[in-house]
Amino acid sequence: xxxxxxxxxxxxxxxxxxxxxxxxxxxxxxxxxxxxxxxxxxxxxxxxxxxxxxxxxxxxxxxxxxxxxxxxxxxxxxxxxxxxxxxxxxxxxxxxxxxxxxxxxxxxxxxxxxxxxxxxxxxxxxxxxxxxxxxxxxxxxxxxxxxxxxxxxxxxxxxxxxxxxxxxxxxxxxxxxxxxxxxxxxxxxxxxxxxxxxxxxxxxxxxxxxxxxxxxxxxxxxxxxxxxxxxxxxxxxxxxxxxxxxxxxxxxxxxxxxxxxxxxxxxxxxxxxxxxxxxxxxxxxxxxxxxxxxxxxxxxxxxxxxxxxxxxxxxxxxxxxxxxxxxxxxxxxxxxxxxxxxxxxxxxxxxxxxxxxxxxxxxxxxxxxxxxxxxxxxxxxxxxxxxxxxxxxxxxx
Amino acid sequence: xxxxxxxxxxxxxxxxxxxxxxxxxxxxxxxxxxxxxxxxxxxxxxxxxxxxxxxxxxxxxxxxxxxxxxxxxxxxxxxxxxxxxxxxxxxxxxxxxxxxxxxxxxxxxxxxxxxxxxxxxxxxxxxxxxxxxxxxxxxxxxxxxxxxxxxxxxxxxxxxxxxxxxxxxxxxxxxxxxxxxxxxxxxxxxxxxxxxxxxxxxxxxxxxxxxxxxxxxxxxxxxxxxxxxxxxxxxxxxxxxxxxxxxxxxxxxxxxxxxxxxxxxxxxxxxxxxxxxxxxxxxxxxxxxxxxxxxxxxxxxxxxxxxxxxxxxxxxxxxxxxxxxxxxxxxxxxxxxxxxxxxxxxxxxxxxxxxxxxxxxxxxxxxxxxxxxxxxxxxxxxxxxxxxxxxxxxxxx
Numbered sequence: 001x002x003x004x005x006x007x008x009x010x011x012x013x014x015x016x017x018x019x020x021x022x023x024x025x026x027x028x029x030x031x032x033x034x035x036x037x038x039x040x041x042x043x044x045x046x047x048x049x050x051x052x053x054x055x056x057x058x059x060x061x062x063x064x065x066x067x068x069x070x071x072x073x074x075x076x077x078x079x080x081x082x083x084x085x086x087x088x089x090x091x092x093x094x095x096x097x098x099x100x101x102x103x104x105x106x107x108x109x110x111x112x113x114x115x116x117x118x119x120x121x122x123x124x125x126x127x128x129x130x131x132x133x134x135x136x137x138x139x140x141x142x143x144x145x146x147x148x149x150x151x152x153x154x155x156x157x158x159x160x161x162x163x164x165x166x167x168x169x170x171x172x173x174x175x176x177x178x179x180x181x182x183x184x185x186x187x188x189x190x191x192x193x194x195x196x197x198x199x200x201x202x203x204x205x206x207x208x209x210x211x212x213x214x215x216x217x218x219x220x221x222x223x224x225x226x227x228x229x230x231x232x233x234x235x236x237x238x239x240x241x242x243x244x245x246x247x248x249x250x251x252x253x254x255x256x257x258x259x260x261x262x263x264x265x266x267x268x269x270x271x272x273x274x275x276x277x278x279x280x281x282x283x284x285x286x287x288x289x290x291x292x293x294x295x296x297x298x299x300x301x302x303x304x305x306x307x308x309x310x311x312x313x314x315x316x317x318x319x320x321x322x323x324x325x326x327x328x329x330x331x332x333x334x335x336x337x338x339x340x341x342x343x344x345x346x347x348x349x350x351x352x353x354x355x356x357x358x359x360x361x362x363x364x365x366x367x368x369x370x371x372x373x374x375x376x377x378x379x380x381x382x383x384x385x386x387x388x389x390x391x392x393x394x395x396x397x
Numbered sequence: 398x399x400x401x402x403x404x405x406x407x408x409x410x411x412x413x414x415x416x417x418x419x420x421x422x423x424x425x426x427x428x429x430x431x432x433x434x435x436x437x438x439x440x441x442x443x444x445x446x447x448x449x450x451x452x453x454x455x456x457x458x459x460x461x462x463x464x465x466x467x468x469x470x471x472x473x474x475x476x477x478x479x480x481x482x483x484x485x486x487x488x489x490x491x492x493x494x495x496x497x498x499x500x501x502x503x504x505x506x507x508x509x510x511x512x513x514x515x516x517x518x519x520x521x522x523x524x525x526x527x528x529x530x531x532x533x534x535x536x537x538x539x540x541x542x543x544x545x546x547x548x549x550x551x552x553x554x555x556x557x558x559x560x561x562x563x564x565x566x567x568x569x570x571x572x573x574x575x576x577x578x579x580x581x582x583x584x585x586x587x588x589x590x591x592x593x594x595x596x597x598x599x600x601x602x603x604x605x606x607x608x609x610x611x612x613x614x615x616x617x618x619x620x621x622x623x624x625x626x627x628x629x630x631x632x633x634x635x636x637x638x639x640x641x642x643x644x645x646x647x648x649x650x651x652x653x654x655x656x657x658x659x660x661x662x663x664x665x666x667x668x669x670x671x672x673x674x675x676x677x678x679x680x681x682x683x684x685x686x687x688x689x690x691x692x693x694x695x696x697x698x699x700x701x702x703x704x705x706x707x708x709x710x711x712x713x714x715x716x717x718x719x720x721x722x723x724x725x726x727x728x729x730x731x732x733x734x735x736x737x738x739x740x741x742x743x744x745x746x747x748x749x750x751x752x753x754x755x756x757x758x759x760x761x762x763x764x765x766x767x768x769x770x771x772x773x774x775x776x777x778x779x780x781x782x783x784x785x786x787x788x789x790x791x792x793x794x
Binding site: 042043044045073075076077078079080081110111112216221298299300303304306307309312313314316317319320321324326328341343344345346384385386388389390392393394 | 439440441442470472473474475476477478507508509613618695696697700701703704706709710711713714716717718721723725738740741742743781782783785786787789790791
């Protein structure tokens with residue numbers, strides 16, 4: 001049983017945007033206006049729903065909910081795409097009884113394809129009828145594309161004898177390298193929190209989670225995380241007088257985002273591994289990030305992981321070309337906790353034998369020390385597999 | 398019959414660095430001291446032979462030749478690697494009758510593996526006996542690793558009634574994203590050219606060729622291009638009084654490098670396509686390069702090319718996340734010469750039908766205009782295939 005924050009209801013319908021018989025249009029609705037925060041893709045081509053959300057959040061602190069569809073991304077669709085976004089938004093808002101500017105839209109699917117308005121309209125009765133009768137699982141299923149499983153996570157905050165909840169839902173398996181943005185993610189919370197504080201908390205949570213994963217280094221045009229807090233729990237988080245409460249909510253929000261981010265990498269298209277790349281000892285965090293991303297996005301490192309090959313040479317080569325500043329003589333690298341490279345040369349003999357067991361695991365750990373600086377960064381990455389190629393040579397993003 | 402520049406001879410032997418019966422150790426020798434130029438990897442981990450070449454070229458304008466091996470890269474091998482490089486260099490120099498500091502070393506193969514000195518020593522008689530009896534083809538075969546075919550190119554310069562030649566040999570199929578460096582490349586020229594000018598010419602030729610290709614975005618630890626000009630043709634290129642001659646030599650050198658660079662992409666591991674990405678209208682060349690590299694290294698774009706899928710949305714998304722500055726509304730994109738995206742939306746209806754024939758070709762053309770700026774950049778890239786994954790999940794770089 002998934003714990004739903006108080007005052008939130010869900011609706012979902014099958015509009016056949018891609019194929020019959022699967023949820024692909026859904027709404028998350030708060031009974032009362034909820035404090036809203038959003039983080040969006042940094043891709044220069046922002047999809048129509050992203051532009052609409054940014055416009056709405058610029059003028060409103062609170063909204064009633066979000067509407068999301070899979071099948072068509074409504075990205076790179078020009079003026080017509082923006083018009084279609086507003087028309088579909090108005091239809092969905094009407095179905096659940098709110099104004100269109102109280103609803104934030106999100107779309108995922110094929111870039112360049114227009115929203116199928118006729119199918120959207122035909123799905124409205126089912127959407128309206130399902131409100132309150134379906135839950136987060138149906139909502140999450142409705143936003144899946146190449147995802148193999150729905151991604152949900154939650155946390156509970158206990159503070160001053162009161163209880164509040166955070167519920168997160170996300171989708172994503174390919175075109176994943178959020179890098180200062182993120183995939184589709186939706187967060188519901190029933191704490192009572194001040195708008196500016198909630199936006200700061202979401203930015204911080206996203207920076208520590210979705211922004212630190214990569215599947216293929218490709219940042220989508222539709223990435224966004226929308227977070228609503230409606231206060232229905234009565235648990236009030238006061239930014240000035242409640243440092244403990246603020247910390248409790250921040251921790252809960254970050255944990256939910258980190259869990260969803262991990263699930264996205266675990267569900268990476270064709271992926272068989274989740275590798276945690278931890279860079280330490282860099283001059284600063286930015287230098288550590290450069291090194292981590294070079295390793296996490298290296299096709300040679302990723303294919304070696306798929307081959308269960310402790311190919312440390314490719315990792316070292318990726319760090320070397322990353323652009324990070326460091327002295328090669330002071331670099332040390334450990335895989336699965338075993339230091340295998342130090343002082344510019346291999347440190348142990350039978351590396352393959354030592355690491356064979358670790359390389360067979362689903363979760364691989366790579367730690368690289370670039371020196372004695374304070375900079376560190378952690379990136380979660382998937383491997384690169386035959387299945388990834390087959391999926392993306394066929395599937396139309 | 399490959400036209401060899403005057404005064405150059407070759408030697409090759411089978412040292413079984415990887416397996417029996419194939420050339421893997423070779424020398425290119427000039428009868429007289431030749432003006433030498435080198436361009437090297439920008440990877441922070443530079444292999445022992447790269448460090449040795451840089452040291453030699455810092456103190457000498459002329460050398461007698463180069464010695465190259467495949468099988469072991471002698472990269473990330475620490476102090477021992479540098480010692481082994483010098484020992485093997487001394488052995489090879491002795492076999493062809495020159496001093497060790499007159500020979501420039503280059504190695505390619507598995508990172509982290511030491512040169513097998515015993516096999517190197519055992520191969521010396523064959524190396525010595527073959528001097529002048531083998532040619533550029535045997536030399537080129539000796540430096541192949543995952544290459545499917547040897548890569549040679551040549552050009553002839555006619556100036557002031559005299560004739561000079563440029564011959565280039567290269568290897569490379571994976572771990573290719575030279576980016577300010579290049580793969581193993583060797584150039585022989587019998588023009589008589591001043592050392593500083595020759596080094597400038599090589600830098601310019603490499604910048605326009607090897608530095609503008611990518612297979613997998615991974616820059617190797619051993620990349621280098623070494624160019625020798627021995628003047629044996631008698632054709633003197635005077636930098637001050639001979640602008641025409643200088644231009645003729647620069648053109649010949651650049652053409653040879655561009656031909657070899659194209660062959661490397663054509664031989665990309667598992668590759669089925671060579672895509673020419675041409676970015677125009679950018680604010681400056683750097684902005685154009687950012688966009689070109691984002692497209693050329695995008696796994697989603699590369700797998701779509703493998704799938705013969707005119708998936709323009711992925712190309713647009715890659716340009717959008719490239720970091721290049723531009724106004725999305727002014728972007729136009731053509732594939733195979735047909736403009737399919739303009740003003741933020743698709744420009745034609747049946748894109749797949751229009752481009753089907755072009756997508757079936759080996760050579761694909763993508764042209765993106767970012768606006769009306771003067772910046773432009775051209776990048777040659779391969780596609781990403783099931784075969785690439787299989788090769789790199791098994792082969793140990």
